[in-house]
Amino acid sequence: MNSPRRISLTQYLVEQQREHGRIQGELRLLIEVVARACKRIAIAVNKGALGDVLGSTDQSNVQGEIVKKLDLIANEVLIEANEWGGHLAAMASEEMDSIHVVPNRYPQGEYLLLFDPLDGSSNIDVNVSIGTIFSVLRKVGHARGVSEEDFLQPGKQQAAAGYCVYGPQTTLVLTLGDGVAMFTLDRETGSWVLTATDVRIPEETKEFAINMSNQRHWAPPVQRYIGECLQGREGPRGKDFNMRWVASMVADVHRILSRGGVFLYPWDQREPDKPGKLRLMYEANPMAFIVEQAGGLATNGHERILDIVPTKLHQRVSVMLGSAAEVRRVTDYHGSEG
Helix, strand or coil: CECCCCCEHHHHHHHHHHCCCCCCHHHHHHHHHHHHHHHHHHHHHHHHHHHCCCCEEEEECCCCCEEEHHHHHHHHHHHHHHCCCCCEEEEEECCCCCCEECCCCCCCCCEEEEEEEEECHHHHHHCCCEEEEEEEEECCCCCCCCCHHHHCCCHHHEEEEEEEEECCCEEEEEECCCCEEEEEEECCCCEEEEEEECCCCCCCCCEEECCHHHHHHECHHHHHHHHHHHCHHHCCCCCCCEECCCCCHHHHHHHHHHHCCEEEECCECCCCCCCCCEEHHHHHHHHHHHHHHCCCEEECCCCEHHHCCCCCCCCEECEEEECHHHHHHHHHHHHHHC
């Protein structure tokens, strides 16, 4: 991870467009709008009880989960900020049953935006880090109409992906497909300032993140992997491991980007017909893109997450991502026992 010259997100994107040819003008504007929306969400998060944003609504989302007040606020902020700019054809959100097509009164662009407006909602009321995850796809074809099928692209076709973590600092992490950069929100000026480039995840690690309370429900390959980690230096791994679990994918992945580690949210036998808990399109794909661009790996235990061709908008998936050596090991265990 390099400490670069302190430039704004806007200048960074302009330089990526002008000097390196890595980004088109519409995509640059789209990312800037998403970043501005994240600032608005950060303000709402920071107000907490003072802004009457804590607690739950009486609504449930498409997954059947109770929607928090901040979930709803973040979802509305992202939609309102992005629908009129002319760079999007449609949006999809973890909180909405179907896609949101840009209204006819606005110009329609060539990109599709997917997002989890507020990841880690269970942490909202207890003041632990939460975040926003987003993914950008190019619309296939140039006809004005857009449908759910346009979104069903493998993650390797993402044009950009990122997340914003609302913690002690508000940090925006972004990839355009050529490495990973981090920006920190300067609250005094309201600007996103570039604070890290060429982010790299160490290949080796002594840290894993998983919800240990579900251990009895895991498949044998995951049981084997975690069991070996827990045996420490006396076991086959020959080293002691630490466990971390924030229950916010954004926070756990951000830690892995910063110092290494492996994150696992595997299939479990309580819902055997579901391949996993996390959503492929809103969580796994953008995080896998970021992790791979930082030198890590991301699989579902059997194949690269970015190669999975989705069949539905809210498809779930098992996720294992982070330091390459560890992800490779747990994936190999699935192959040898599957």
